Amino acid sequence: MKLITARTLKQGMTMEESKLSQSYQDACAIAFLNENDMAKFNLKEGDLLKAKTSYGEVVVKCGKVVIDEGNLLIPMGPWANILIGGNTGGTGMPDFKGIEVEILKTDENILNVKEIIQKLK
Amino acid sequence: MEIKNVPCPFCGSLCDDIIVNVENNEIKSVKNGCGISITKFMKHHVNAVKSPMLKKEGNLVDVSIDEAIDKAAEILKNANYPLIFGLSTTECEAQSKALELAELIGATIDQLPSVCHGPSIMALQSVGQTTATLGEIKNRADMVIFWGCNPIEAHPRFFNRYSGAAKGMWSDRSKRYIVTIDMRETSTAKKSDKFIKISHGKDYELISIIRAAIKGQGIPDNVEEITGVKKEDLENLTNRMKNAKYGVVFYGMGLTQSFGKELNTDNAISLVKDLNEWTKFSIIPMLGHYNVAGAVHVWGWQSGYPFSINFALQYPRYNPGEFSATQMLVRKECDAALIVATDPVAHFPNEAARHLAGIPVITIDPKFSLTALISEVVIPCATAGIEAEGTAYRMDGIPLRLKKVVNSEFPPDREILERIIERLKEKMKEQ
Structure with a gap:
């Protein structure tokens, strides 16, 4: 699948309150995909899925959105960024949209921001 | 007290018709704002940093602002290849001071366009x-x-x-x-x-x-x-x-x-x-952060370049592919970072954030950002456009004056940067 990261209204609102809040996690630790893709991966809304790229893997909640099959939309934030690489192709701009991502249903937990930060070190 | 025609310091639209109702230095209501704007004004104090802090024995502990500024100056003085990043969500006067600091210490300075526009x-x-x-x-x-x-x-x-x-x-x-x-x-x-x-x-x-x-x-x-x-x-x-x-x-x-x-x-x-x-x-x-255009203008006047500027050779060089903050971090080149009014740990690729977590970081931010949590020095400031006035440029290049609607016990970004510059100059003379 192709990973697309993007700003959403909920991401913007919760970010302005506190990035340490549960509401920020609810707004950002979520991946939206097409109904047919959800069926293909045996996922329903609220299930947990693991997304994996060549740069990292992250567990997020599954959400439904109108989008082409084969695309996975994750709001910008620390969860999406685990999947993004630092290569900018000489432009300074990382590939925040369009990198290859694999998904599968999981029963692992979503990391909170403090756990993500712990893993940075 | 009702304060009219307040520009909203969130996105590049800088909507300047916000009405803020303030009583006893507290924002009671906001009219005309969007959901994000209302959250920004009404919850500006939520998750706020309450005191300057230094990391001691692995924990951030409260210190005086003088001690925090001294430590920040010390880190920047000792760095061989420091990075200054952020500044797209603060006022132009702070952006100008940050560039002055970058020139003084031979830093790379970059702002948010390197990850958006x-x-x-x-x-x-x-x-x-x-x-x-x-x-x-x-x-x-x-x-x-x-x-x-x-x-x-x-x-x-x-x-x-x-x-x-x-x-x-x-x-x-x-x-x-x-x-x-x-x-x-x-x-x-x-x-x-x-x-x-x-x-x-x-x-x-x-x-x-x-x-x-x-x-x-x-x-x-x-x-x-x-x-x-x-x-x-x-x-x-x-x-x-x-x-x-x-x-x-x-x-x-x-x-x-x-x-x-x-x-x-x-x-x-x-x-x-x-x-x-x-x-x-x-x-x-469609510029997302409210003062990206301001830094483009101000740094353009001062250095000739809008972002990803390097002063290592004591004159400005511009190359986003080389001097963008992401690239500097991913290549593990910078050995200290000053982050002002932004949160790269939340918004940079994890690969870049990992290097940031391993070097001394100074964060100037009114809120506990994720970057503040990995920092050696955290200096709270007055939030530009809510607790401090200043200039910001709308996405179409129109400058507007941000308003101060409530007081803060902390100085604005420009003053903190000015104090770091002064302390740094003193330390350089002591050498």
Whole structure:
């Protein structure tokens, strides 16, 4: 699948309150995909899925959105960024949209921001 | 007390009609703001940093502001290749001070376009830009195209206040044809007259085909196979573009972050340039943070460059591919970082954030950002546009004066940066 990261209204609102809040996690630790893709991966809304790229893997909640099959939309934030690489192709701009991502249903937990930060070190 | 005409310090729209009701130095209500704006004003104190802090034995502990500034100056003095990053969500005066500091210590200084609209600025430098003020667009535009942007979610009042549904002197929603070109049907697409769904990453191809069509070349029969867009829709679009009296393209990170990046924006600007042979057309990048344009102007005056500037050779050099904060961090080149009014740990690729977590970081921010949590020094400041006044530039390059509506016990970013510069100069003399 192709990973697309993007700003959403909920991401913007919760970010302005506190990035340490549960509401920020609810707004950002979520991946939206097409109904047919959800069926293909045996996922329903609220299930947990693991997304994996060549740069990292992250567990997020599954959400439904109108989008082409084969695309996975994750709001910008620390969860999406685990999947993004630092290569900018000489432009300074990382590939925040369009990198290859694999998904599968999981029963692992979503990391909170403090756990993500712990893993940075 | 009701304070009127307050500019909102969130996005590049800088809506300056916000009414803030303040009692006993507390914001009681906000009128006219979008959901994000109301949250920004009403919850500016939530998760706030309460005291300057230093990391001691692995924990952040409260210290005096003098001690925090001294430590910040010490870290920057000892660094061989420091990075200064952020500043797109603070006022121009702080941006100016940060550049002065970068020059003093031979740092690399970068701001948020390197992860959002950098490719727009790079394209502008190579082909120029046909631009307009948002007021002119509101009053005159009869065709509005949103390309790879979703202002209903990212700039929530932009559609009604400046563009799609704005009531101007000679144009309004009934006289305006609105098109959204995007890979998905966004909230903005739903409010448009026409949604054109493009295959992801095919913007460059589609723009090139439109440019050729405008110049009289036929639209290829297999255009849908190439771009995902129906030939009939493209014929209609190009006709409407040529026949508009005053058109405008607003574009976002759908162009700048997808494959092609600055080549996409270069081509989009060139399309608008071509259209001006037929009619009046403008193009404006939808800047997400409220003072990206301010840093572009201020650093442009001071150094000649808008972002990704390096002072290691004691004169400014510009190269986003080399000096963007992401690149500096991923290559593990910088050995200390000063982060002002932004949160790279939340918004940078994890690979870049990992290096940041391993070097001394100084964070100046009113809130506990994720970057503050990995910092050696955290200095709280007055939030620009709420607790401190200053200048900010709207996405169309119009400067507006931010207002102070409540007091803060902490100084604004510009004062903190000035104090770090003074302390640093003292330390340099002591050497």
